[in-house]
Amino acid sequence: MVSLLRNQKVRNALLQVLYVGSIAAMVLAGIVIARRNLADQGITSGFDFLFKSTGWDVNFSLLPATANDPYWWYFLIGIINTLFLGSVGLILATIVGTIVGLARTSSNDLARLLGRTYVDIFRNIPLILQVFFWYAIITHLPTPRSAHEAWGFLLTSRGLYIPFPNVGSAAFAAATLAVIAAIVLPAWLGRTSRLAQPIGQRRTIQFAAAAAALACAAIILAIGRMPDTPLLDFPALQGLNLRGGLRIPPEFATLAIAIAIYGGSYIAEIVRGGFKAVGTGQVEAALSLGLSPWRVFTLVRLPLALRAMLPILANQYVWLMKATTMGIAVGFTDFFMIVALTINHSGQTLEAIGILMAGFLAINLSLAAVFNRINKAIALKGNQLRG
């Protein structure tokens, strides 16, 4: 018996059992106590409320929503809003971060200084302050009647108005998916080893896939187009109001900008670190082979930097996804705000928070899983980055 306890494997197993057991006991105790307390206060626990209608409205939704809709539908709306805001924010933050990060690694003194200033400013101001700042600026834009106009875009205190194709929403969603496919498909087809097919042939296949997807998008738009309307619907002033085009509400614009600018400053540092991790030796070897600086960038520096960046970038994305919960600060009905409103109106605090946590866990675990796949697929064989 004593000798069994001295066995390392046995010890580890016992510790595991103790650890899991005590956590399970705590959770169980918590549930029992909470149920007792709720019952004492006359609040019924359980998930029946999900099927009751909410009785309140959301100010932003990609799906049809009325106050008669049940809670579960509102949760779905919240998750989709969070995913939508998160995707737009992450894409913009990545663009901003790449530009600033490259500026920080450039050989131009001014570009480096500007990049550095940007990072210093926006990384060191709390996100919530930046959200309030952009919200104040956007809500103080001119009224629709005296709006700025540029290329059919209108900046007003009621939101940003952009030209929009005159198509039904289903057709628009389908066309968007087709455009995404046009971007993802070539990358997916290119994931095989460079030598599986001749380079030229692979390029042709990638190009054909992208072209086919874009053609699909065009056909969908043409079919879904509303009869007797111009292809693009431009926003224009009619009376006191703006008609036509697509309105991006100030709340959404605020959050997308704030996440882009704030997230961009973190991503810029990741981009810079990635490029710094690329050995000068590989760059010099490429130059000595006669490759042009642009080719050295696309064939050597970028691919190696990406491999160094991706794991950290994935963490940053997960983190920025959680930053969408700032929606509650300006009244954008993201998942978190829907949950908060649900708690206010239904009193189902524990259930709603449980759903909130499960939802974010699912979103972020899927994001992490996708990045893990990409990471594995492009990881360097062995650990030689500097050679």
Place this chain on the structure above:
Amino acid sequence: MISTNSTGEPALRIENLDKYYGTFHALRGINLSVKRGEKIVVCGPSGSGKSTMIRCINRLEQHNGGRIEVLGTELNDDVGNIDEIRREVGMVFQHFNLFPHMTVLENCMISPMIVRKQPRAQAEATARLYLEKVRIPEQAMKYPSQLSGGQQQRVAIARALCMQPQIMLFDEPTSALDPEMVSEVLDVMVTLASEGMTMICVTHEMGFARRVADRMIFMDGGDIVEEASPDEFFTSSRNERTRQFLSQVLGH
């Protein structure tokens, strides 16, 4: 276009070459002329400017004074000239510097396909030919980090040769290798020399130098202090610093 058959002009002509790192005078008015097919071995103490000199030849370092002419083309700010010279001058580095995200074959094919616009099949045939020549044809589909140091350096030589350069530069190609791998790399270099390649090698492998060098260059303090045939250099150097250096590397 660089002419390949003019026999008169030297492969490389360096006149009064000056190089500064900030205020540090790294190369002090160097003169060197290398004929086509000639093999030069450069040696000298650490920090004497050997790397700086050969890195100036393909513009990995920019020189501050004097003149460098490679295969009749002057190396100056003209990017066309720089590209032309880099196409014709191969370089092998101390730390191999292979592209870790490409297979051995891709390492060898990428530049011929992009810079020389070779069709893929031709680039692959050339790559396999040179991998055969450096005696690692069976490693073509592996990644660099899956190879030993000696094998990686031989891939690096093959990669440079795939561009079919007229001049090859070597910067201490065996200094980063475990002792038992040095000879496999030197053997490849000896073969290359016997085939008439114009070579400038920075190395402290004196056995190799004796076998292949047409001329020995000894550098110290940013200057060429002695230039002699290997026979003269190893047996009857009159230069004090050379003799001291030789006794250190030869170990007696």
